[in-house]
Amino acid sequence: MTVLLALDSSTEVMAIALSSPAGEFHFEAEGGPQASVRLLPETQALLAQAGLRLGDVDAIAFGRGPGAFTGLRAACAVVQGLAFGVGKPVLAIDSLMLVAEDARQQAAAQGQALSGLVWVAMDARMGEIYAAAFRVPAPTGPLLEVQPAALYKPAALAELLDAQTEDFALAGSALALFAEALAAPEGGRPRRVWPQTHSRARALAALARQAWAQGGAMDAALAMPVYVRDKVAQTTQERLDARAAQATAGRP
Incomplete structure (x- = not known):
């Protein structure tokens, strides 16, 4: 059986996942600034739990983005180092597709089927959203990208969603943060929503297997994060202006 290791800190x-003959192993914890420190030791611990060494792995997958700038760089750097060290290929996993896969797994666990068009909307900070659309077969089968990842203002994404001509589901952290902006229009068709991720590690493992089966393995030298945004932080003045605008909006 193929042994696949996968890491994501987008x-x-x-999230870390390991698919092996002994079963599937998962680890999830707080990421952010901690990712660069914890990814490597937690990966080694997961391998030890499965009774495997890094050299037993056939390929190493990583969440390529879009997502947090520092987290993407951390995962890519760790995966490249591990892959170069044992001469193994890598697999690039779309971080937004991961959310769509998790929604499908949540639906299956509830005895439901999630299929068709799924839009993923993730908080991108600075009042913006990373979004992409995927075609999801149920209950199994590879997910297909329909609309590539892009960066949207909430109003722009809402306009795009309202213009869709087929039913679709929504998943991702932006649904709670921008609930009013992304709600279905009055009188419109109801949307199935999955605002919270249940297990990024389980979804990561599934997509790693999908990428391997589709021949997605590549040389570690080609592993690069995907950045949808060029600007990764606001200036001090921009933060002050944003807070002032929020305060003004909250006044009666």
Whole structure:
């Protein structure tokens, strides 16, 4: 059986997954600034739990983005170092597709089927959203990208969603943060929503297997994060202006 190791730190949750003959092993913990420190020791601990060494792994997958700038760089750097060290290929995993896969797994666990078009909307900070659309077969089968990842203002994404001509589901952290902006229009068709991720590690493992089966393995030298945004932080004045605007909006 193929042994696949997968790491993702594109969000505030750090996820590691290992598919092996002994079963599937998962680890999740706080990510963010902790990811660069914890990814390597936690990966080694997960391998030890499965009774494996890094050299037993056939390929190493990583969440390529879009997502947190520092987290993406941390995962890519760790995966490249590990892959170069044992001469193994890598697998690039779309971090937004991971959320769509998790929604499908949540639906299956509830005895439901999630299929068709799924839009993923993730908080990108600075009042913006990372979004992409995927075609999801149920209950199994590879997910297909329909709309590539892009960066949107909430109003722009809402306009795009309202213009869709087919039913779709929504998943991702932006649904709670921008609930009013992304709600279905009055009188419109109801949307199935999955605002919270259940297990990024389990979804990561599934997508790693999918990438391997589709021949997605590549040389570690080609492993690069995907940055949808060029600007990764606001200036002090921009933060002050944003707070002032929020305060003004909250006044009666």
